[in-house]
Structure formats: structure tokens, C-alpha cells
Amino acid sequence: MGAGRILGPQRRNLWFWVFVGPFVVGLGLFTYVPLAWSVYLSFFDAHNTVSPSGSDFVGLGNYGAMLGDGAFLSSLGTFLVFTAFIVPATYALSLGLALMVNRLRIAQAFFRSVFFLPTACSYVVAAVIWKLSIFNGVRFGLANTVLGWLGGGSGDIAWLSTTDPPWYWLVIVTVRLWLQAGFYMILFLAGLQRISPQLYEAAAVDGARPGWQTFRHITFPQLRATSVAVVLLLVINAFQAFDEFYNLLSDARGYPPYARPPLVYLYYTALGQDQNLGLGSAGAVILALIIAVATVLQARWFGLGRTRED
């Protein structure tokens, strides 16, 4: 017996909004309104103000300034480099962990917990450990100590403050790798659980050799939907990277001129000393457009519509 037979449509519309209304109003107020306002601000010279007067109208000036700013373009380059490191590294490590943990017969829960535990740690805490203990660049740091034991190097590599070679990438990438590998391992484990055992039996009957062949022809293709989701999440999260960059690289003197991802750049532009909210808003709009275009392209590239039928 459906609700429609008891309540009239008018009452049902009312109840729909009682349930959905508060959420929609809040989401509109704190997502759509700021976005619209930001588009508006991006056409003004708005220093230290959120309600510029008409005489501050600069048209597309902020967009021109943003796209002509070498620092903004190089922040996009930083994102690309970061993505090129972190996406394959996390994908390979989390898939590898999932494959190994999935087949364990003993202590499976223990290993899963250990690899997943870093999810409970914040980027700030992880950055503290990385910056001031493991890769602190002095002799008592763990990385330099271990290098000393192995007899490699003089034991005083300045991991974060040298740009030649850019060791800071090793520090930045390993923080995120440690923090998020367990999360994606859980996604892959869920994907592996959904593969039908009959597929493996059939493959054995067909004479597929165990190991690599089975992985290549059964496990990997069956994980396609999971893989697509993982890569999309990894790229979007890399685009939003802020916490570890800020906490690893900024100090009392500010942020170094290298390794600035888009959000760090935007943070210092919009909320730094001269609070250039107009320029910052233009940057936010450009980033939002890039994300929208990239999401559509990725969806096409991976053929999201097709994976559902697999």
C-alpha cells in the first residue's frame, strides 16, 4: 500500500520540502551563492572588500592578469607534475596491497588495519612527522640517518630546501602516498570481493596459467569500474592538494617560490597580505572551469556509460 493512497499530492509536496528543504537551502546558500558571488567579484578590482563599487569594474582584467601571471601557470604545472607522481604511485601501491591482503589466510584483518590506519591521521600531523623528523634535512633526521647507515651520501641532504635535485617531490609524494594508500586499498579489496570465483575456475579449465596471466585476463579487467573510480578520485584530490604543501614548505618567512600547487597560489593571492579577492575569485572560476572540463573529458575517456554494463 503506497503513501499516495493515504496522502494527497499537495501534502506530499509539503513533506518532500520538509525533508529536503533544509539541506537544499543550506547547500544553495553555502555553495551556489558563493560561486555566483565569486563570478561577480571576478570582474572587479576588489582589494580587501567583498562589495566593490561600480567604478572598480575591470571587466575581464582579472582573468587576463591571472592567465598572464607566470606564477599561476606554473602552479598548474606543479599540479601536473604532482599528479604524474602521485596517481600512478598510489594506484600501484594500493592495488598491490589489496592483491596481497586479499589472498591472506591468516592475519588478514590485522594487515588491512595497519595499512588503513594512516587514514586516521591528518595531513598536518603527517607533515610534522615528515618535515621535522624523517626528512628534516639534518643529521638526526631519520632519512639521513638511514642513508648514513647504508653508507650513501654524507648524511645531510636538505630534502625540502633544495631544488637541484628537487628532492622535495619525494617528501611531498610519500606523505600523501602513506596517508591515502590504505583508503584506495579498501576500494580495491571491495572490487576484488565482487569478482565471481567461477571466472577463475573457468580460466583454470581453459588452461590460463596462474599468476600474471590470470591477473591480466581476469582480475584486472574485472576491476575496471573500481580502477576508473580510483583514478578519478586520485586526480580530483591531487587537484585540491593544499594541506601537505602548506605544512611541509611554508615557514616563518613564508612560502618558497617553487612547488606551489593551484590552491596554495590562490590562498596567498586571495587571503595573503593584499587580499586581492577579485583576482582570487577569477582564479577560483578558472580552476572550477578546468575541473569541469577535465571531469567531462575523463568521463568520455573512460567511457563511464559503458562500464555500467560490464
Next chain:
Amino acid sequence: MRTRKRDPLTGDALTKAGRALRVVLLVALALLFLVPFYLLVRNGLASEQDITSPDWTFFPRDLQWSNLTEVFRDPNLPLGRALLNSTLIAVSTTVGTVVLASLAGYGLARIPYRYANAVFYAILGTLMVPAAVTFVPSFVLVSTLGWISTLRGLIIPTLFSAFACFVFRQYFLGFPRELEDAARVDGLGYWRTYWRIVVPNARPVFAAVGTIVFIGAWNAFLWPLVIGQDQEAWTVQVALSTFTTAQNLNLHELFVAAAVSIVPLVVVFLLLQRYIVAGVERSGIDD
């Protein structure tokens, strides 16, 4: 002649040696994953000289339990206040997000309405706009409202999670209708059916979303950094981050404070891990 035995369930086909190698590799990786936690405790309970000593020792030469009390007395690191702020923010964000998103998810899944799909896509669309890109506009709004450095500025704008709403909607679409129909025959309307029948029978999804939201709120950094400008409004993450850039940095204090800051999460994690796992699994897969 076959020398390898195959596990029919997993296609596992490793030899005994291979299996042993896998265990060795897993143990080595597990130890590597635990190193940062070990460093947190080691440095947190060491004296400053021990931490900065060029001779590495696996355990501090003398354990400084007094670090734990010292860190709460340092005026440069308002740890007590920051922990209180983080607790208030994380708890109210979790409760608020779960209540708002579950109501909306239920309404979208169960109450027939002509424009329900349009509303749903308007909500889903905000998932395309990452929260981090909206931080400049949101900062503009919050400062217009005069909410900078206030708890409501830190909490209210974060309560409307399209992701949580999406998870609840998908869950309620698969919820057994018979239970609700029976409730309506008994004369309960949507509101009472929801609270008396649906919520008590959907505890796992509430726990899954709740734990994920709690972890995210406790660990959030960018939003509290932008909004919580005054020292009284610092969360524990902002306090730690600011202390890291202090002029005379006290390493043992910083590490013991960092260790204290992850205790609530490790407890939540160990007690509710199966719900967190369920929440993570829901977050990546679209059914």
C-alpha cells in the same frame, strides 16, 4: 607436471616459497607504514637533546612523561582550547551533516515529487565543484556574515554534504518498503515513520557516514585555517600548523601535541573500523 597448487576461490597460485615471500613483503610494508606512528611517540616522549642527538636511538634515553603536562601549559600552543574547539566542531558537524543529509536522502528516495530528479541533480552538481575551489567565495560569504573566527563560521557552512546526501539516497532506495508500508497502515506519517521505523533500522549507514564525516571534520585544515583566524578559534590542526612555524620551535612539545591530537581518531578508528570501511566502500563506487 603441476608443481603449483591453485586456490580455486582466488586464483591464487603461489608456491610455498612464493607465499612466504608475500608474507615477508607484507610484514616489511606493515612495519614501514607504522614508522610515522612510532616517530610520533618516540619524539613525543623524548627530551629535546634526545631528539636532536646525531646518534639515533630507537627509544629515548630517558622517557619524558612530563612532556604530556608541559605541552598543555605552553601559551604559544593553546592545546587544551584547540582540542575543545576541534571536539565541538567535529561532533556538531557530524550530527548536523548526518541529520540534514539523511532527511534529504530519504525525501529524495521515498517521497514522490514532480521535480525530485531536478533537485537531485542540482545537489549532485555540486560534487563536480570541489569544496576547496569554493573556499575563496565561501570565505567572502562568511566574512560578510561576520562569522570569521566563530564556531558557527567554522561549522555551519560545512554541514551540507552532497556526498553524504547521495549515500543516504542510494541506501534508502534499497531499504525494504514493507517496513514503511506497515508503519503507514498504522497511521504514521512520513515524519514519524522516518524517525521510528527507518532510522532505527538503518544504523549501519548512519555509522558509516558519521565516522567518515567525523574523521574529515577532525582532520580538516584549509577551512579552519581561513576562518579560524584568532587564537581562540584555532582547531588542533591549525594550532599544530602554527606552532610548526614558531620562532623557537620546541620539537618534543610539537610531537607530543601531535600524538595527543590523533588519539581521539585512533580510538574511533579501532572501535568503528568496520563502519569506516563500509563508508569508504560507498564513497568510491556508484551503483
